[in-house]
Each structure stands twice: as C-alpha cells, then as structure tokens.
Amino acid sequence: MPAFARSADFALDKPAGRPCPNLADHACTIHDQLRPRGFPGCVVFDCFGAGQVVTAEALGGQDWRTSPDAAAAMMVAFPVVRALHELLWYLDAAVARPATAELDPALAAAFDDVEALTHAPVDRLAEIDVDAVRSRVNPLLQRAGELVRAGAPGGRELRGADLVGARLRGADLRGANLRGAVLLGADLRMADLRLADVTGADLRGADLRGADLTDAAFLTGSQLESARGDAATRLSPPLAHPAHWTTPSRPVALAAPTRRPR
Template sequence: MGDVIPVTDRATLRADCLRCAGLCCVAYKLPEGPDFSFSKPAGTPCGHLGPDHLCTVHETLREDGNPGCTVYDCFGAGQRLVQVTFRGRDWTESPELAEQMCSALVVMRDLHELLWCLTEALALPGAAAVHAELAGACTETERLAGLDADTIAGYDLREHWSDVDALLLRASELVRAEVRRDDREFRRALLTGRDFAGADLRGANFRGAVLTGADLRGADLRLADLIGAELRWAKLHGANLSTSLFVNQNQINAARGDGATLLPSPLTRPSHWTAS
C-alpha cells in the first residue's frame, strides 16, 4: 500500500506535471472536433508529448485548436500515481506498466476530485453539522487513494462516489439554507445557451447542470452549488463566483470571463480570459 499524502493543504491536490510521466497525454481518448485538432485512441501517447513527459506545444494549444488540453486538471493524481503508487516508475522505462497506469489514473483522478470537494466542505462553517461525516469520508477516500497499483487500477468507485456525493449535497443544502429558493433549482437541467445575465442566482442548485454557452455575465452566483456543472464556453464576465460551492479550475478554464469576474480564492484566473 502506498504512503498516505495529507490533504489538509490543497497544494497536494494540484497537478505537478514535472513529477508526473505525462499520463494524461496517454490515458485518454481525444476526439477530433472543437476541443482537439486531432484524434488519438486511449492508451496511445499524444504526438506532442516530449521525452521529458511534457507537452511540446503547451504554450500554443488554444491557438492550435486544442483548448480541451488546457481545460483538463488531474487534481494531483498524476504525480501521486508516479511518485507514490508506482514508486517512481513510469510507462516509458517500464512499458508493461502503461495499461495499468492509465487505468489507475482515471480512478485516482476521481478520488482526488472527491478530496478537493471534501476539503472545501470541511472548511465551510455552515456545514458544521456534517463535518464529522465529511472527515470520515475524507479518511476513507484517502484510504482508497492509498491502495496498491493492482487494486486501484481496477477499482469500481461508483458506490463510494455516490455516498460522498450525497454527503456533499447535505453540506451544500446546509450552507445554502438561508438563500435557497424553489425557482433556483436547476439540478441536472439542460441550460445550454440560457440567458442568466445579471440574474440573482445566490444559493442556486446547478449540480450536474449543462450550462454550455450560457450567458452568466454579471450574475450573482454566491453560494451557488456548481459541482459537476458543465461551464464550457459559458460567459462569466463580471459574474460573482466568490463564494460559489464546489467549482473547480477545470470548469473555470472551460468558461469565458474577464478581470471583473470574482472567483473563489483557491482558483486562478485563466490566461486566455480578457482583461476587462
């Protein structure tokens, strides 16, 4: 069993490509289309992956028609697999590990995303009533992330994911209690291109909603639950997400915004956003 990495510091849940082995550039299938200018099957290294395990065209991905690559974030799963689970070995030096490492990445990334959400929920005073349960879920998620390579590569995460999701929903409902309204319930709703410009969406439930291309310019999204929401091409210019719940860097990178967009403190403004 691998060593347990503490998650009290969210820095452990941020990608460090220099300590990985380019796993995301190998594991996933890339379909040619609006997100990728080329296609490749899962398990095949991207043609732009260099011998140092880094992308050779990273600085021009968007200009070259590959914005999908700039959206992805492994939440630190890649370096954990290479440095801890596989103890420094990688698929280039040990080709027989490639399939196992790719399978393990998918599971570890999901576990690290759960840890990202759990650590956020544990920091929310309004969710104090379920902090003990959240801490227990965090411990169990860490235990799973510490499983050996053979076990984690084939682990079925659906039951654990479902349990944690239900707990995060309880935490969300507690935090949003004072600002929740029935007309702001959009769980799993198809909201592609919907006009929410300037709307008061405080405490809204957008869990799993599809907001692709939605106009959220100037919207108030404080305490809105955005876990699993699809924000690709959503317009966030001037929107207030300063206390939005469970939004992550992947979602922000996929959206559009500007210098007036307010983000939760752990997140950073994407370089491709406009200044104003």
C-alpha cells in the same frame, strides 16, 4: 494516457494508452499554445494530483515509456486514482465552509476512507467500483451544498438542468442548485451566482463577464478555464481569473488534497 476525440476541445483523435504526439520528454511541446492550436480541452483538464501519486506509488518510479509493465499499471491506476482524488478535493472544499461545520465528523471519515483507497496496490485499484464510492460520498456533498446554499434562501432548483445557450444575463441565481447543470455557451453576464452550488456544472463557453461568483460552492479552476470572463467577474480566493480572460492573471491549478477535514 486518456483517450480524446477530435472536437472543439481537441484538434486530433488519440486512443487510450497512446502518448499524445505533442508529448516529448514528459512535457507538452505546445503547452503555451494549446488554445490557438486547438487543444482547449487540455487546458481545462486537471488530474487533481493523481498523476504524481500514480507515478510514485503504482509505478514505483518506473518510466512507462520504457517499461511495458509500468505502462499497463498506469492505464489501470490513473483513471481510478484521478476519480478518487476529485472526490477528495470536493470533501476538502466542503469542510472549508463554515456552514458545513455540523458535517465535519462525517466529512473527515469519508475523506479518510477515500484517501486510503488511493494508496491501494494496482491489483486492488482495478477492483474498485468508483461509481459505488461516489454513491456513498455524494449524499454527504449534496448536504454540504444545501447548507452553503441556505445562506441565500429561496435559491432556484436547477440541478442537472439543460441550460445550453440559456439567456441568463443579470439573472438572480443566488443559492441556486446548479449541480450537474449544462450551461454550455450560456449568457451569464452580470448574473448573481453567490452561494450557488456549481458542482460539476458544465461552463464550457459560458459568458461570465461581470458575473458574481463570490462564495460559489465547489467552483473549480477548471470550470473557470472552460468559460469566458473579464476583470469584472467576481471570485473568492484562492481562485483567480484565467489567463485567457480579458484581463489575465495567474490561473489556479488544483493541487492534490493534503489538508485533512477538521
């Protein structure tokens, strides 16, 4: 039960540990109306399968609503397991790229190490330094991004760049390093983002109409959900146009990573 504050993403304040007032019987009562009701942040949130793991393992099937111990365990376990599952998703995505074949042994080892942490008991989860785990894994993921981007030589170095509201219509961003870039509200219409590394890029409100994101590295469904696009926006499978785009199609949810790196 993460906290969120009243903003453009959430219509109300909710402290950590308190159920959302729109929750009833483990289901959202306004799920099909989240955007018009002022909760786009809920639409783009993805737990990467952590919720299922915490419920089955950390809580042992107990109901957090009726068990104070289960609720306390969930508060400790969920943020840690979610962060670890996000890393697993990136490792899984990295090994799926043919360009990263040379990293396969290291990716497999990192995947196994992180996955083992996700199954730790609650008291052990509380001791895990997630930032330290990220620090160990990120150089490997950065290298994977470099190998993918090498397919489009000369890509721009824009890691962590402040591109809020940037006018990038028709920009050549092939092979660009956009890791952690802030593209909030940026105009990316008709931009070429093929083979760009968009790990953690903030695409909230970015205009992707007509943009080409074919083979963009580490692009998530959540990032697309937070942006704008249309039928002309090009994506690589299994990603699809989110339902709120001009021509809706079934959005892709990120499931818990199950496939091992080869």
